[in-house]
Amino acid sequence: MKKSLLALALLSAIYGITAPAAYAKDINLLNVSYDPTREFYQDFNKAFAAFWKTKTGDNVIVKTSHGGSGKQARAIIDGLDADVATLALAYDVDQLQEKAKLIPKDWQSRLQNNSSPYTSTIVFLVRKGNPKGIKDWTDLTKSGVSVITPNPKTSGGARWNYLAAWAYAKKQNGGDEAKTKEFVGKLFKNVPVLDTGARGSTTTFVERGIGDVLLAWENEAFLAQKELGVGKFEIVVPSLSILAEPPVTVVDKFAKKHGNEAVAKAYLDYLYTEEGQEIAAKNYYRPTLASVAKKYETQFPKVKLVQIDQEFGGWQKAQKTHFSDGGTFDQIYQK
Amino acid sequence: MTTRKNVLPGFNLSLGYTIFYLSLIVLIPLSAAFIKTTELSLHEFWAVVSTPRVVASYKLTFGASFIAALINAVFGLLTAWVLVRYTFPGKKIIDALVDLPFALPTAVAGIALTAVYSNNGWIGSWLEPHGIKVAFTPLGVVVALTFIGLPFVVRTVQPVLEDLEAETEEAAASLGANRWQTFYKIIFPAVWPALLTGFALAFARAIGEYGSVIFIAGNMPMVSEITPLIIITKLEQYDYAGATAVAVVMLVISFILLFAINGLQWWLSRRNGSAL
């Protein structure tokens, strides 16, 4: 205890944090998240800090770290002491359990909706007027169409992209595995740049002007449209896509160590409240709370969504079949 | 060199500290990579470091580094020559700027080069109509590696050129050699070892480069994916042993290359005798 106080004092000295008032505790909470949630959590952290202040009188300073989902999970496994992890897919959170025993096995059932307070899906972002006439996944395999997606090996979003394409092709070909692979292979033959993360791909597409279509998180596509050029891009919704569930969890071992268990749990619970869901919806994440979902109904296009568990037998299996070394993604690039 | 006993103090202390610090910062951490690899059997190790995708990345990394070093050798020699022999306005500024790639953060270099060489960038938009694509192709890797290796050839050749005695050239000229012959027979042999050293340095530096390349490369498997990216990719799949296996291959190559460079420099100083 004494040691940690000393460490805190040292830390405040280093970072120039002024001494806290005697009664109000300053709580530092670290949220380690994936790339496209930056804007969302910036808003959410402010709201939560205000909420917590009125509830307990304590000041919560939420620090965030963003990066590719896999990279972030690895950093936590290697000791980045996150109180909460909010990642792109359940497989990455599973690794926190599997590789480092930082969370219990049943983490995903601790919160509602598979621990995913908000969901998203994969859509297409095309240039103004949709010059290549892209309507659905099949158009992405045509020659002369250039597709931008990040690398599924390094990006969580890209894995959702890949699986959405796979699900579509599988349905189209009546479950024929070989034809499905051929379809996805053809699609990836049209990819000229594989960035390491979702944000890199958006930059390539928007700033560098490369590609005819960007496969992106729905929220990323909305955001890019808003931030980078109103009217310069259009969102195209395919006939079938995947329900992307970015899960959240308290990282028990580190939260306990920091004495942050209660506030970390409250932080995640707040994601499920009406306020939290509003903020999510405003940042183009699909809310799960029925009342908020209804309110923002018109914002999100209707799309038929397959689920990872039904379609691919869960993340563990999907990861192994498609993205591990020698998986279907590697096979595409090896003739 | 004299054979008498060395009387200066501090040998044990300085060497001891050198080895201690070297071990602490470099050797022990590097050995961690080797030890981690032992989690793999020899067979597994070989399988990891010889998959087609990894092999393609070696080819790109070493190929692009080699080409970049070659470009730097040619233009670096020319630059050094111009900076030593000619005067022109702004020469001092140019001379100072040569070191820029060394001081400029690689990530900054990466985004700046991408901005300039992508097909809507200042230079990229000029090349695009001619069917030349730089950013997001292996050519982009070469451009980035040329940038970061630029100071090395210039800075190794420059002192040798400055040191070159005018008398030998005058003698050659008075014996009837034309300028080209003088260069070919007199100057080039003198700068050749330094040029080779500079080339090797630029090469060594390029092989490990990550920050600037990653933005401009395009990172396509089998085409424009560099070896350091493979390491990162493997890490992101929680494949620590695989990542370190590839890292170990790179480490061994780096060490061999450096050893060769140092041998070269030693040979150089021997040959030049008194000079430095």
Next chain:
Amino acid sequence: MSIKVPSQYSSYQAKVARSRATSESLWVRWSFIAIMLAFLTLFLIVPLVAVFTEGLRKGFDAYLAALIDPDALSSIKLTLIAASIAVPLNLVFGVAAAWAIAKFEFRGKSILITLIDLPFAVSPVIAGLIYVLIFGLQGWVGSSLIDNDIKVIFAIPGIVLATIFVTFPFVARELIPLMQAQGKEEEEAGLVLGASGWQILWRITLPNVKWGLLYGVILTNARAMGEFGAVSVVSGHIRGMTNTMPLHVEILYNEYNYAAAFAVASLLAILALVTLVLKSLVEWQSARSAIQNEQNFS
């Protein structure tokens, strides 16, 4: 491996005017200059100018705002902290290593020199990785560190370590050839006159190599402030806490905040340019003192 401009032969020294026989025709000369300028423009100047124009794209106010943003300031602070620890440590090491290597003969010297050079050629990614393997939670000492509340990676110590690693050889590599060239007669003379080892170091050796030393420090500092790859692996990217300037550039870039990214990048470029100016000053000074020395002797 060292990139240095030999101060002794600096171009500031008056050059003997060359006769026509040992120079090229005007035409050749200018076309050489033109080719060189074209090459440097393509690879150096255009990217440098791009950094500044992109940074100022949204006007000077936005440029300034990007620099005084609290996260930007904290990244500047962290970068300075890392450099201010790494540089002195590598300086002390460089002097010790140069003393041992330049003044003494021993077995395995060339291997030692190669090992000192190794961080130069090791990919920064690997440099970061090895510290994760040791200090990471799954690493050799990671779990005992965490039990004792000591943070190495994803905190300042890890960033400092990675910075030390990538800048490891520079001071040593500047000093070794210089001290070798100077021989040890002066030191031996000092010894005969009764000076202690430390006195010799302070009064004779260091003054003799001070310009090389300074040059090494400048190089180390420049590299320390700009390192990206290695630091990226061990940083954890926590906003306002463990982001260095180059990492902050990447973050801004990833937030579609291109103007701000290039603004912070331009600050790093200015640092690089200041470094180059300092370096030129050092060379100029050392050339001057070299000339003075010669005059004193003659």
